[in-house]
Amino acid sequence: MTKPILEVLKLNKSFQVKSDKALFKKPKPVHILNDISFELLEGETLSIVGESGCGKTTLGRCIVRGVNASSGSVVYHAEDEKAVDYLKLDRKGIKAYRKDIQMIFQDPYSSLSPRMNVFDIIAEPLIANFKLSKDEVEAKVTEIAEKTGLNVGYLKRYPHAFSGGQRQRIAIARALITQPRLIVCDEAVSALDVSIQAQIINLLKDLQEQYKITYIFISHDLSIVQNISDRVAVMHLGRIVELASTESLFGHPQHPYTEALMSAVPQPNPEFKKERIILEGEVPNPANPPSGCHFHPRCAYKTEKCIQEVPELREVGYNHFAACHYAEKLQLRGVPIESAELQVN
C-alpha cells in the first residue's frame, strides 16, 4: 500500500465575528472548519467538493498555511520519512518544507502579480527556496515553461498580455518549479472556459504522472471532480460528510447530501430525463448552523434523531466514510460511472 503523504487531524478553524448589535458583547466564534480529519496518500488526487461557504477553500489554505488554523494538526511525511506537524513549524522550520507543498489558485487574474514579468513570476519560488546561479534558474524556468505548454519566447512578457488559460498555465508553472510533492488546486479550472478547462485538466494529469505529484483538488464541479480524482471528500458546512473512492462515492453515495448534489448537476444529454432531487431551502449560514446534523433542514430522510444528534463520520463500507445516522439503511441513487457516457461522432 502507498504511504500517506499528509495526515490532517482534527483541524478546526473559527473566526471571531463581532456582533454589530452590541459594542461590548463578546465576539461569537463562527466555525468554518469542524474537526476535519483525513489521510492523503502519495500520488493520489483527493477532491474536496461542496457548495460555497462549506469551508473547502479555507481548508486548502489552512493546509498550505496561507491562513492559520485554530487547532488541529497537519502531519506531513517528508521525503526522508520524517513526519512533521506542518502547522506547528516556526518561520525557520517551515522554510525547508515550503517547496514541497504548493498551491494553484482559482482566479488566474488575481494570482499573478501584474508588476512582474512571467519569467520572474515563475522563478520567484525557486529563488526563495534554492541557492542557484542565474543560468541554473533560467534553465529551470525554461524547462518548466515548456512542460506546462508556455511559449518560451513569451517569458519576458507581462501577465496582462495573456489569456485566462495561459495565465493558469503560468500559475501551474510557478507551483511546479520547486518540484513539490503536493499541490493544492483551489478551484483551479473554475474560472476557465470549457474548451480551456479540458486543456488544463489534461495538463494537471500529465504533470501528475510525470512528477508523481499528489493533488488536493478543491472544486464545486462534480463532473470535473469525477474525471480527475481517485478519492472524493464531500464537505457541508465545515464538516466532511462523506469520503470515499470516486467509484464508490459516485456509484453508491451514502449521504443524502451527496445524492442531492449529484442529482442537481445538469446533464449535457437531452435524452437523459432523470428524476431530480430538488433540495428545499437555502444553504445554512455557518454563523448560525442548524442543530444536530447540519443537513437536516434540507434532508428528505430526516428523523427526530437527525435534529438532535450530530452524526459522526464513520466507516460505512470498505474505505467509505459517511456522516449520516442512516447511511446503511438508505438506498441512495448515484451515477454509475461509464453508464451515461455519451458518444460524440
Add this chain to the structure above:
Amino acid sequence: MRTLPLFKGQKPAAPVTAAPKDTVYSSQWRLIYQKFKKHTLARISMYILGLLYLVALFAQFIAPYDLQSYDSKYVNAPPMGLRFVDAEGKFHIKPFVYGLKTERDPETLRKMFVADTETRHSFKFFVKGQEYKFLGLIPMKTHLFAVEEPGRIFLLGTDGMGRDLFSRIVLGSQISLSIPLVGVGISFILGLIIGGISGYFGGWLDSLIQRVIEIIRSFPTLPLWMALSAAIPPRIPVVTMYLYIVIIFAFIGWTDLARVVRGKFISLKNEDYVVAARIAGVGNTKIIVKHLLPGFMSYLVVATTLAIPSMILGETAMSFLGLGVRSPATSWGVLLQEAQKIENVALYPWKLLPLGAVILTVLTYNFIGDGLRDAADPYKK
C-alpha cells in the same frame, strides 16, 4: 489595448492573445505613463506646472527687482502695459513703457497715476541690475528684462509700499511652491512608515496608531495652526521659520497618507499573488519590497499629488492670517495680506493677482492628480 466593454457583475473575460507587440512587454509603470499621456488636461497641466517651477527656480533672474527694493514715489501704482504704438499712433520697433506721473482726481481728490506720454522708457532684455546669487550660488547682476533708467517697469502694478508686485509674486513662488513639496515629502515618509507598520503588523499597534490618527484629525485645523505657529519664536531667520512651517504641515498631512498606505497594505496582503508568494516561501521583507510596495506605489503617488493643493492652500491661508511666513520672507499668502482691507481691493484690484497664481497652481495639481488616478490602475478600463 481595450477589451470588451464590461457590464456590471461580469468578469473580465475577453482573452488578449492578439495584444499589440509594444504593450506585452510593458511593465506597469510604462502602462501608467502611456495612459497618463492620453489624459490631455493632465498633460497640459504638467507643462504649466513645469513652467511655474522653472520660474520659481530662476526667480531672482526673472524678477526685475528684489524683495527689498521699494520706491515711495510709486505707491499703489497700477499695472503698466508694454506698448508698441505711442499716444500719437506712431509705431516703435522696440517695445516701451510710459513713465508715470501723479495727478489728483478732480472730484475725490485722490492721488492717482496716469501715463506720462512725454517720457518713454524702452524695454530691454538681459539688463544689469541689482546683484543677486543665481540659483543661490553664483553672484550675478543680469536680470531677464528691465526698462531704461531712470524708468521703472511694474508689469502687475505695485503695493502699498511701492514694491513691484510682479517681482514679488515671482520671488514668493519660491516659498509657496516649495513648502508643499517638502511638507508632502515629509508626510509621505512618515505616512509610509507609520501606515506600513499599522497595516502590516495589525493588532493592538494598528489600533493605537489609528486612534492617534483620529485624534490628530479631529483637531480643528485653524486653532491648531494658530497654536503651533504661536510656538514659533518671533524674529527668527527665514530658513528656520521655513522649516517650522513645513513641520507643522507635515504633522497634519501624514495622517491621510498613512491611512491610504494602511488600507492598501491590508487589501494587498490578502491578494492571491501575495499569498502565493508567501506559500512559495518568499520572506517577509522581500514580499514587502517586491509585492506590497510596488502594489500601492501608484496609488500613493496619486494620494500625494492630491495632497499638495491642500498644503498650498494651507500655507496661503496661514500666511494670509499672519501665522505663517512673515516678512521679510514673502509667499503668495503674505502678498494677499494686503488684500485683507476692502479699500485695497476696491481701489487697487491688482493686489488680488497673487490669488491667480494660487488658483493656477492648485488647479494644475488637481488635474495632474486626476490624470494619475485614472492611470494608476492600467488594467482597469
Add this chain to the structure above:
Amino acid sequence: MATQAAHKEQPLLSVQDLKIKIQMESGIMNAVDGVDFNIYKGKTLGLVGESGCGKSLTSRSIISINPKECETSGTITYNSESESALNGLNLLSLKPTGKQIRSIRGRKISMIFQEPMTAFSPMYTIGNQIMEAIRTHQTKDKKEAKRIALEMLSKVGISDQAKRFDQYPHEFSGGMRQRAMISMALSCNPEILIADEPTTALDVTIQAQVLELMKSLQAEFGMAILLVTHDLGIIAEMCDEVAVMYLGKIVEQAPVKEIFNNPKHPYTKGLLRSMPRLGGNKSKRLDSIEGSVPMPINMPPMCGFYDRCKDRIEGVCNAQSAPKITISDEHTVRCFLYADQREGEVQ
C-alpha cells in the same frame, strides 16, 4: 431559412443579420457578426458559447441596453401577440432611451442577469421595487400592484412573502435574489424572457431550484425564453433549440437533441468532447480544443475557428468566411466541410 420553415407559426422575435461593432484602439472589433435566429412562443432558445463570443451582447441588443460604443446594425423584428400596435416593429430602429423601447422593455420583453444584486437598488425593499415595475407598466393602483407583487413572490417559491416583501436585497441570499429578480421580470407577464447566465453565480443545488422554477413558470405563463449560458448541461435540460456561438457568429443551430446527438461543426463537437461529465469515464483524458479564442479585431474574412480546427482545409477555410449550410430542415451549420452536401440534402 430552413430552421424557420419547420415552425409553421410566426416567430415572436426575429433577429436578422445582427452585427455589433466596437471601435477599439487597435481596430474595429466585430463582436457580433451576422447573427440570425428566431424565438417562438413557449419555446426556449439556448445561446451557448465561451466568454467573449458575443452571446451577451446579442441578447442585450434586443432590448437596446448595450453601451454606447456598440455600433449595432441589422434588424430585430418583434411580432407581439397581444398588442397589434407592436407587430412587426424593428426594435433596433427605436431610440435606445426612447419611450417606445421603454414600454417594451420590462413589460413585453424582460431580462434577468447573472448577478441579481446589481439588478436591485440596495436602497429600497424588494417588494417596493417589484411593485414599482408593476406600477410603471401595468396598473397605477398601489393596492392592486402589491397584490400582484405578493402573488408573484409566492409563484417563484418565496415563502413568507409578506415579510420578505419588506426586506432589502442584502437580506436575501443569492438564490432568493435570483428568484426575486425572476418574479420582477415576470410580474408584467412578458412574452419573452431573456436570461443571461441566470444561474452561473449560484451553487448547484440552488441552480437546480432556479432552473426548475423557470421551467414551471414557462409552462404556466407560456413565455418564450432566450437562455444565454456557457453550460451545455443547462442547455440540454432547458432548451428546445440551440444556437452555438463562436467569435460573434452562430456556427451551428439545431434542435437540442440534434445538437447533442448529431453535432456537425468541429467546434460543437470539440465542446461536447471536452467537457467532463458525470458518469463519464474516470481518469480518461479529455479531448480538448487546442489554442485559445482569438480577438476578432481586424479579422480577414475566414472561419474564426480555423486556427483551432482539426479538420481545417487550407486555402478554403482561411480564404473566406464559412457559408451557412443547411443540413436538414432544422439544422444549419457554418462550415466548409458540409459545403458539398448543400445540393444533395436540401430539396
